[in-house]
Amino acid sequence: MKFKVKHSSDFARCSSLELRRGSIQTPAFMPVGTNGTVKGLSVDDLKETGSEIILGNTYHLMLRPGDENIKKLGGLHKFMNWNNPILTDSGGFQVWSLGELVKISEEGVRFSSPYDGKKIFMTPENSINIQENLGSDIVMMFDECTDYPSTFENAKSSMELSMRWAARCKKAHKTDSALFGIVQGGMYTDLREQSLMELLEIETDGIALGGLSVGESKEEKLEILAFMSEKLPIEKPRYLMGVGRPEDIVEAVRYGIDMFDCVLPTRNARNGQLFTSEGVLNIRNAPYKMSDNPIDKNCYCKVCKNYSRAYLNHLDRTNEMLGSMLSTYHNIFYYQSLMKDIRNAIKNNIFAKFLKDFYNSRNLDMPEGPI
Ligand SMILES: [Zn+2]
Structure with a gap:
């Protein structure tokens, strides 16, 4: 992976991100392809719209049709006929969204498949393995999304668990795909900074901000973005996960964010x-x-x-x-x-x-x- 900032205006920057299946220009928006399709669009449509990279959902694809099956069929790119870059999420956010049906331990998370009730145990190692089976170009580290609101103690122990999982993800990552870490820490800037420092030590290719757009106020989100904009290293791509409306994207670009994904344009269209x-x-x-x-x-x-x-x-x-x-x-x-x-x-x-x-x-x- 190669990342080059070409132009900048205060914190906002325009860059190129070279991945193993081609380059993308940032700031970039990644349409969400939940089940191996961006709902309602053919890949030709996607290309016409100017989309250079899409997001694939690990959680959905591992359940149906199964990552091993996709691997046997030649990987997600071949399976869905998309030959440009794909970023896969880690599955952590969807599992977290299952709420009380999930049991979290040091080792990983246990939950039941909503499709057939099958018991599933997911660890940082198998999240990376699943993403590699899919053939992802940007693999996301498996993390725990901190609840909102959260006390300082809970946000701290959740973030620390995510950082121990991040170290395990790094060890499990074997291919030449890019690996992005995820900064957690809830609405606490000192925890966010600690999380970032640990990810920089682990050495990830890019840095994502997780745990935002989970119900916090606009002011809280901007405070975290403003704080992080001063701390994030210039030479790594930055990805704000799950955001958002056009005005949220424009606002985050002001604070130096390079990559976005969100279901809004597709879901709202329907x-x-x-x-x-x-x-x-x-x-x-x-x-x-x-x-x-x-x-x-x-x-x-x-x-x-x-x-x-x-x-x-x-x-x-x-x-x-x-x-x-x-x-x-x-x-x-x-x-x-x-x-x-x-x-x-x-x-x-x-x-x-x-x-x-x-x-x-x-x-x-x-x-x-x-x-
Ligand atoms: Zn139009």
Whole structure:
């Protein structure tokens, strides 16, 4: 893996990340391909939208169809016909989301498959092994996501467990894929710093921030981002996991984040919510029934070029699958265009103007922050 910061504007930076299946440009958005597919999009669609890397879900794929089966079939890239980079999550977050059904010990986590009730024991070592079976280009370390809210003591012991697991992940990692560590520590900056220091000692290729967007306030999240922006090493890629809305992404880029993933553009598309240059539009609303306008007059995707709001409103009302497909295509295209605009603004040294225009066009107040 090679990572090179090419341009920067205060903390915000524009970089290239060279992985074993090709390079990506950052700041990058990774559409989420839960079951080996970004719901509603073919790989050709994905490429057209400008997506250079996608995320695969370890938890879902190990249960169905099983990572060993995917390995036998030539790996996840061949299986789903996607020949560009894939990042896989560790499965830790989904297991954590099962709540009380999970038993956590020093060794690993025990839970039952929601599909057939089969008892599963997952350790840091087999999370890495599963991700390697899938053929992931960026393997994530297995961690425990700290509950929110959490006392200092609980956040500390959870983070320390994650760091002991991180050392085990590093040992278990055998291929030439990149390995990213995950900073935990809840809302406590000193724990976040300790977690980062331990990951730097273990020597991971990239650093992710975990345990955010779990219910904390916007102020709490920004405080952690601002703190981390001063501490993170410049030479490693930084990934903010599970974030978020366009304004959350823009805000995090201001604090030097390079990579994002989120289910919002795909999941919300299926619920009629479309992201536009002027904010979110709900295609189900009555005024769109007779609107001949495109979803977003500033978007040059094939959906905005060829279809009206009225047609998408009709497809949604009649529950036609094409409605979800076109809406997802537009939303992912919108996110990737936003990332391209962000990268161009940083490259051309006009990121401050970009921020002002971004917030103005959505009638949002621009939060205090760098730049
Ligand atoms: Zn569009």
